[in-house]
Amino acid sequence: MKNAKFFKIYRSSAGAGKTFTLAKEYIKLALQLDKFDEEFNPDYFQHILAVTFTNLATAEMKERILSQMLVFSKANSKLDDDMLKSIVNEFYGFGNEDPDPDVQKNKNEPELFKRIKERSKIVHQKILHGYSNFSVSTIDAFSQKVAQAFKRDLDFPFNFELVLDAQNLIEDAIYSLMDKLGREDQKELTHALTQFSIKMAEEDRSWNIVPNISDFGKALFDDSQRKVLEKLGVNQINNKELTITEFSEIANKLRVKIYDENQKIISDAYQAIVDSMRSNNVAFDDLSKHVGTGIQKLDKEINSIDLKLSKTMEKVMDSGDPSCLATKQNYKKMPAGYDAVYPTIQEQVSLIVETVKKTKLIRLVYDTIYLVATALVLQKELEEQKKEQGWIHISEIGDNINKIVEDAPMPYLYERLGEKYNHILIDEFQDTSKTQWHNLIPLVANALTEDEGHECLVVGDAKQSIYRWRGGKAEMLVELPKLPTAKGTALEEEEYVFEQQAQPLKLGKNYRSFPNIIEFNNSLYEFIRQDTNDDLLSKFYLGGEQEKHKKVGGQVRLTICQQSGSKGEVEEMNLSRIHQQILHLVNEEGYSFKDIAILVRNNSNGSKIAEYLVKEDVEVISSESLLVNSAPSIQFIVNMIRLLVRRADKMLFMEIIRFLYSHYKDIEANRWEQKNVSPTEIDGDTYIQLGDLIKECDQQKKFEELLKKEFDITFDLSVFRRKTLFDQTEFLVQTFSLFKRTTEQSYMMKFLGIMLAHTQKQGNSAQEFLSKWENLQQKEAISVPDNIDAVRILSIHKSKGLEFPVVLLPYADWSLTPMVKSRKWFAWEGNSVVPELSATNLPLQQFLEKTDFKEGYAEEVRDTYIDAINMLYVATTRAKKHLHIFTSKNRSSSTSITKLLLSFKDFALKQSNFDTNELKSTTIDNVLFEEYEFFSDDCINSSSKKEDVENKIKTIIHTDQSEYLRLKSGALELGEKEIHLEEIALAKNKGVIIHKAFEKIRFKEDIDEASNYLERKGLIEEQEVLEYKDAILKIISHPEVGSYFDKKSGYTVLNETEIISPRKEVMKASIIDRPDRLMYKGQEAVVIDYKTGNYNDQHEIQIKRYGTALKKMGFKQIKLILLYTENNEVHHVKY
The missing domain is CATH 3.40.50.300 (P-loop containing nucleotide triphosphate hydrolases)
Known part of the structure; x- marks a missing residue:
């Protein structure tokens, strides 16, 4: 070419x-x-x-x-x-x-x-x-x-597991941290987290520090902040790892700096002013009123001094004229005295202001020092967990x-x-x-x-x-x-x-929107581009005008709410105005509900709108309604699984009974054969009657009898427990005829997929699934059904790439500046305040413009502004035929999108070539709504109302897999030819459970934590914890193995660690062994393998293979021990 x-x-x-x-x-x-x-x-x-x-x-x-x-x-x-x-x-x-x-x-x-x-x-x-x-x-x-192709080059584990959801990693790490609190060997961690919690309470924020720790965890996976945090754990003075003790020392140093050193500087400076005035016979009453009080206001506790001086004091500092200290009359009486004290006042006030400014920054650092310490601990915990589990994010x-x-x-x-x-x-x-x-x-x-x-x-x-x-x-x-x-x-x-x-x-050509909407957006964003002082935003929007496609018409409206009533009243009237507009679009302009999308900045606004519209009988599809857990049938399934770990919970029994009562009433009345149905509501009297039934259910057996008596359902929890989680879900769907709830079928299919994926990766622990579900239930959602005529409510982020005939944009009043409570991690290497730290976490306050962080703060302000404009652009460009923007005048309008929209409206009204009309204002319960229309809509709505297509699944075919067990790869090679399914499924084989506990035990001191772990996982009852502690203690106290569980033994202990050996016959393949307990020091290695039942030749063959692998690794002295946990027998295998 x-x-x-x-x-x-x-x-x-x-x-x-x-x-x-x-x-x-x-x-x-x-x-x-x-x-x-x-x-x-x-x-x-x-x-x-x-x-x-x-x-x-x-x-x-x-x-x-x-x-x-x-x-x-x-x-x-x-x-x-x-x-x-x-x-x-x-x-x-x-x-x-x-x-x-x-x-x-x-x-x-x-x-x-x-x-x-x-x-x-x-x-x-x-x-x-x-x-x-x-x-x-x-x-x-x-x-x-x-990464899969070059895992060795990238220094990844051989069998790494890819993790897509950072939140799961963060929650696991936080759970592990919380679990360590109060332990004798974790006093420093406990102190740090306690101090951080107290600091939160002092600031009238929740003492619950978990959300704050979680926010830091998210920063570790944030591309823009991760680089800043890389060196957080390294002392920048000696290049060694920072400890929590050092953070406590830093906190003490900062406290001394604030309340002792800097407070003394201010007190001395104020005293110098007083001494100078006294020696020159100038009293405070001789000074002008605002100068005298201005100086006296500096005689306070350092954190109470206002950084901003009054205009009179600023004049004193900048004018260079001593006469500004007093009235003309007073100055003429003793000019020499005023001339003498003026330099002292200038110098000392300047020193006080500068010291207060530095102190404010130090205070901000001090207030978050334990957050930084906690962040560092979380960072280490995350790394340990990822390394232990072979996880890579x-x-x-x-x-x-x-x-x-x-x-x-x-x-x-x-x-x-x-x-x-x-x-x-x-x-x-x-x-x-x-x-x-x-x-x-x-x-x-x-x-x-x-x-x-x-x-x-x-x-x-x-x-x-x-x-x-x-x-x-x-x-x-x-x-x-x-x-x-x-x-x-x-x-x-x-x-x-x-x-x-x-x-x-x-x-440059817009194939989506009608010409009037394109013209509106071209004009609006060119107006914003010319109005801005930001060069980067100007580059983004330069030349962004779009050509129109071969269509005619389109309509844009702007509604401005004049906020004159209480916040609650104005909110209610805003929602009423949105509802009125939807009805107008459907009844007067011929649109279907499904043609209309309401775009919101955050889910809380979406929830308010959805709740109001549902109350007014408008069918709605929102982010919340698409969540899998929003379906009552899914809540029922999860509650039934909760029965496995909450064995006598009457509140849980009540939730289940309430669902079943409503569910069978609906089936009896064939309600699910009708369109757009919702479950039957339970009235107060029925609720009381159901509560009376539950009163007698103080154990699960009685609850099973209640199900049989009231609903003719035979449900045996002991049989249910034996099934896999996936089979349990299928069993519930089939047994309780859940698929007859036709509007929830897609939710059930999605949930079955979630359950299958979970069991394949995480296993069949009900406790573990429920723990993961706490996070998943806020994320997992179904796709939007095409056959429902309903208004869609979704976030602006999720609308990106989509288009709708009609777009309503309420709450178009978001801030152009960083939110009041938002924070950011700043790089801080080489600082003189806390030279040990490479980074710190600070609130995004305007004060930062006067500190070392002015560049980082300015960048954040710029990026927030661009984000706000881009968010508006995405929202206003989703509409094909009709765009309606709702905004509100309030006290913060000067720093919000509202300011831009109002300015543009005024600009458009003055343009002769811009078809802008002020429509008749509307008043709803004393709340005034101004209406403006940009261009007249001269296009014909071609929207056609399609008949709903029903796709109903009559039933679900359930094949019970509880009698089948898939052995993990290599299980037969390890001699595990016999596995007792019932013992594992019921988790009642004591030997199996103790084996599980030993995975958590390195030394004798770990017994308490290991026993508690069994109870948390639902493997044993709370009342069984002491019994298992005693059983484990008895095993590791055996005279032939007791020394191996002593911290003083000097062994490095590795539990469930993989040994990878090449096969002779196939060089590319490998044998992966996993000894229960491997200990080593110097040239000596000891393997202890825990076994249930009695001695078996295969056990000896298996442990000898471990020995062969260790010999090839260079160990000279190798001991192999089989420890039978049920009868407490020890077999030493000669090697």
Whole structure:
């Protein structure tokens, strides 16, 4: 091609067809239209890597590519498909600024069409048959593949488990921390957490520190903050690990600095003023009123002194004129005295103000020092847990790859991948983090310079960057082809390649919205761009005006609530106004409820709207209603599982009985055969009657009898307990006819999938599942059902990429500045206040502008402002036909989106070419609503109300798997040929349970914790704890093994640690052994294997293999011991 440039940079806007463009470019590359048939490689799609931001986007992209190829393969000779027409035009260079004349000269459209059709059919089949080579995935999924292939190079465990949800890791670590509190060997940790809790209470915040610790845990997985925290645990003075004791010393030092040293500086400074005035015969009464009181206000406890001086005092400090200390009359009486004290007042007041300023920063650091200490402990706990469990969080993969790619121009890690992928296509580039982009740069650069160059592209819209909290850096898109974030790394040299190959392109036409909505958004964001002083935001929105598509009309309305009543009254009237507008859209303008989407900034606002609309009989689908746990049938299933660990809980019995009463009433009345039904509500009298039934249920047996008597249900908890969690769920669905609840079927199917995934990974502990469910129930949701005519309520974040005929945007009044209670971790290396620390956590207060953190604070203020504008942009560009924005005037309007909307409204009213009308104001219960309309809607609503399509599942087929047991890989090799299912399922085999306890025991001192662990896991009853403690103590007190459980023995103890040995017959495979207890010191190794039942030859064969492996590892003296926990026998195996 003539002067071809291969790095396409598509800068897009909302509704401009980003997915369309990426799919089109992929298909063009896969079909190799510039190749003759003899050169065409139908497997070439394997050399294309397309990365997206989310799993949903990945699925959409794959579906789009395959469906378009299928369309092409069946197309007739007419170019009636938009993508097909676009591909043909681009191939011949129509629309290009510099088309290749040779290509246009030899134009043969029928031949090209035939090539597209034939190759689409072939490649479509090839992709389906080689789907694993269809490389369209998220960046994280691609990184995971790299990690699996290069786990040794990346220093990952051999059998690591990838963790996607950081919250699970955080909760496990916090649980472990809380479990250590109060222990004799954890006094420092207990002190630190206690002090932090007290500090929270002193600030009128909840003394419950778990949420605060959890917030720090999230920062550890945050791309933007993780780097700041890397050195947190290292003392910056001596480069050694910081201990909690040192944090206590730092806290004491800061306390002395605040209340002793700095307080003395202020007291001395104030006294110097008093002494100077006394020696010069100037009394406070001689000073002007505001000067005298201004100075006296400085004679306080340091934390009570106001940093901001009065205007009179500022004049005293800045004027250089002693006469400003007093009235003209007083000054004339003794000018020499005022002249003498003036320098002292200036100097000492300046010293006081500067000291108070420094002290305020020290106080902020002091107030959070125990949070920093706690954060450090959590960080260590997380690392220990990940190492012990072999867990790797998805963010670590990117970080570890990044450390390699930033050190080498073409890292060896990517050499093989560079050979495989000729084309790299990146979607949603504005949401890509610095780490993710840096990890892809070598691949992109390699592709651009390979042979004659291979085409690569990025697609993105900086205006839709709303995932900064995930590390997204939209400025990278704005700066391309430059690579400012790569400065100082090996990647910097690739900037030249990118600049040489760059082909900037714009996707400027909006195919989604009607023209009036496009015109409104063009004007609004150009107004904001010109109004802002922020250069980065201006770059984001520069040239963002969109072309209109061939449509007519569209309507935009702005409602402004004048907040004159109480907060509750105004809230109620706002909700009423939203409800009125929905009814108007449906009854007067012909829309369906399903055409309407309400977008909110946070879930709490969404919940309020949903609750109000449901009360007014408007069908709603919201984030909460889509949660799996919102279905009563799922709550019932979980409650039945809770019976396994809460054995005599009358409140739980009551919840179950209430559900069953309502459930069977609904089945009897065939309510589930009707449309849009909700469960029967229980009246007060019935509730009391049910409560009376529960009073007698003081044990589970009586509860089982109640189920039989009232509902004719035979339910035996002992049988139920023997089933796996998945089988328990299926059993409940079938036994209690839950699938007759047709509106909840999708929730049950989703829950069955969740349960299956959990049991495959985590096992069948009810206690463990319930613990995980506490977190999962707030996240797991079903997809939106297409067949329900209901108003959708969703967050602006979740609306990204979606479109709706009608969009209502209530609560468009969010802040443009950081929230009052928001905090941030700041790098602080080389500071003079606490030189030991490399970072600290501070509230985002304006005061920081006057401190060492002014740059970090200014960056946060700028980013918050951009986030707020981008959030508005995403929300206002979802609408196709109708957009209605609701905002409120209040005291904080000057620092919120409201200010921008009101300013734009005033601007629009003055523009002769802007069709803006002030509509009749509405008053609802003394709350005034001003209404404005931008453009008149001259389009006809073509929305058609579709009949609901019912997809009901009549029943669920349940196959009880409780009698089957899958052995783990290698179990037979380990001699475990006989496994008593009932003993394990019921967890009543004492030997099995004790074996479980020994996993937690390294020394004799661990017995208490191990026994409590059994009770927490639901393996034993609370009253059995003491019994098991005694049994374990008896075993480890055996004279032949007792010394091995003594801390003073000097052994390093490893429980359940893997020993990996190569097989002789298959060199690539390995044998993985896991001794129960391995101890070593020097050249000596001791293995203790715990066994239930009696001695078996297979036990000896198994433990001897451990010995062989240890010998190969270099141990000279090896002892092998079989310890039978049921009869307390010890067998020494000769080796």
